[in-house]
Amino acid sequence: MDSTNRVGKSTYWIGVEDRTSALFERLWPLPMGVAYNSYIVLGASKTALIDTVPNGEEGRFIDRVDELLNGRPLDYLVINHMEPDHSGCLAGVLERYPGVVLLGNKQTRRILDNYRLELGGFRELTDGEELSLGGTTLRFYFTPWVHWPETMMTYIVEEGILFSGDAFGAFGAHDGALFDDEYNFEKVQGEMRRYYSNIVGKYGKFVQRALAKVSGVKLNMICATHGPIWRSHVDWVVAKYDKYSRQEGDPGVVMAVASMYGSTMHVGEYIARRLAVEGVKRIALHDVSTSHASYIINDVWKYNGLVLGSVTYNTGLFPLMQGLCDELLGLGVQNKELALFGSGSWGGGALTLLKAFAEKAGISPVVESLEMIGRPTMEVYRKCDVLAAGLAERVLAAAEK
Template identity: 35%
Template sequence: MNKVKLAEGVYYVGAVDWNLRDFHGYNTPGGVTYNAYLIVDEKVCLIDNVKAPFAGELIERISEIIDPAKIDYVVTNHVEPDHSGSLPVIMAKAPNAKVVLTEQGKSGIMKHYQTNYDFMIVKEGDVLALGRNKLHFLPLPMVHWPDSMATYLDGEQILFSNDAFGQHVCSSMRFDDEVDIDQVIYEAAKYYANILMPFGKLITKALGKTGQLPVRMIAPSHGVVWRKYIPQILAKYEEWSSGLTKDKVIIVYDTMWGSTDQMARRILDGVAAAGVTAKLYKMSVSTRSEIIAEILEAKAILIGSSTINNGMLPTVGGLLLYLKGLRPMNKLGAGFGAYGWGGGAQQNMEELLKAAGVAVQPGLAIKWVPDAAELDRCFQFGLEFGKSVLAANK
């Protein structure tokens, strides 16, 4: 197999899942990687592992470097099965290894795999000597799950960051300077928006911890390893976690008979006339995770829906429930849409926008099919909303 060396005695031993297109509701057109890393020093340490179906590949990669039975430590930075799913196979091959993790990680592993391994519980400040290298542990609770942590290899100055700085993108190359960096930055933004957005304030604290360390390489558990563009991805995480936004409006809608579609297009014209960038997405032909990636850096969101059964269309409702869980920072928003004999969608959308933490402005509802005068109202609505976006960022 292709042996990838990150540094002296440090190897990539993970797996690339080229064909996965849905990562628990997250659209992954470029597939997913499950990154794991092997450190061969006086002691041998495996950092994370891979999703269970790829256990055989993991063992094969390790075996080309060293007998898996010689593994002394298996660091489990995160319990989620895409990072720990091969643990039972690893422990069968390395029965004398200690499983290194947080206290919360221990309870999670025992519940997932119903086995009491030889656990080594670590906390912030703990250090594990491997030989010429030492591992330093940085618990990052709720920077994604309660058990989450990062592990730092001091000799080679590598931060094994688990989900932080990850991207869902597959490549035959393993480093950021070997691929299209613009694509990687986009995928990192999409990953942050869909996975890490709710934890922005905690991520700011985590960046403070990692910023005190000399880092030559960041090795996440998904995507490519950062070695050239570390300043760029750190700067992006600073922006995203602080809620920094651009003068951009994302307009998302769905429609039954086209009236809300007409409204959306005319509203977009108004937003653009105010000098604000706008993007339009119809939910029934767009992917939710890509829309969320666009919302990450946008100052505002406009949500549109026809009324059905006194409420909004299910496609729009699904997006708003998803957004509610992600709790985006520093966003303006409003609802719009057409209705027939009775409304209801407007109220539903505004309630969920508010629940997501969005500062909601008065929306626009039109009965049946908009006439010329009502389309002018849509343009004016977009124009005024665009002006409010510009004013908010001053």
């Protein structure tokens, strides 16, 4: 039995890593790959598998389960999350272990039926229910909409280990590391926030409810379905999730600019410079044509200031800016110190649509918006000075609270 993948006294990691897929959910770039974490708990009298891995990984996954069971039956399969990257091997597990009992909630069963899976035994759990494996007790917490309707978390009472599903997850393959203190921590911080903001960010109020539900239990370790196992930074990652789900950004400004021939970006660069002069230390300037939206959204969750600037395209917003605005609306962006500017060569339109986005989002610009026709003039730059000074004041005021 390979102790290097031991998580707890009787718990082992049996996940897989993917370094070949370019996109997560066919949407989000994976420059450093992604890990799919599954776990097996070997109690004195019963055994339980917690989630599986994507379809196509059945062979090595089930071989690993067999190795760890070492001739014992698999008694339970806990389904914290039904999304196919975690339920993809369910059919293979059911075929290999026909006596296994699936554990989930009412919504789990509904999605299982939708996937047309031939079930053996299924046991519908109640929120807070406990199950003894013999010296190891599993407790189940229902945490719906983090980030699907059936999501739940499983807790080992004796050891304080929380199997959290997608909550507290991160992009990136393990690259030899498994626990947070084995990782390049600076790298994992950014990929955790990018995962949260793009995958879970829409469901902040439900994250708050989930955090409240587990706030009274001791958390020695958090085992998510993606990214590192948290054992040395448990309090840190819980505090970050609390902050992200409240959309409380750090003092700083993310700028997303759509420019076709350079003039709009020149204005964006000038505003960025003026923000720095006004004392803003953290500024992220993105060209929407070269920065994938997931990285812009990551910075939107990181900072409290947001500047959107777009050229007019066919009397509307530049398409990639429109896409970004649609993403932000879908994610429910809020609590931003917002500034807007638009441009055009023979007529405007972009600024009007950026203002419409702000109204839909329920975020009012904190400074007067700026519109430019043609190349920037000295008057435009003067207005940029005013915009940057006003925005910087609002952004930096948050650091003093």
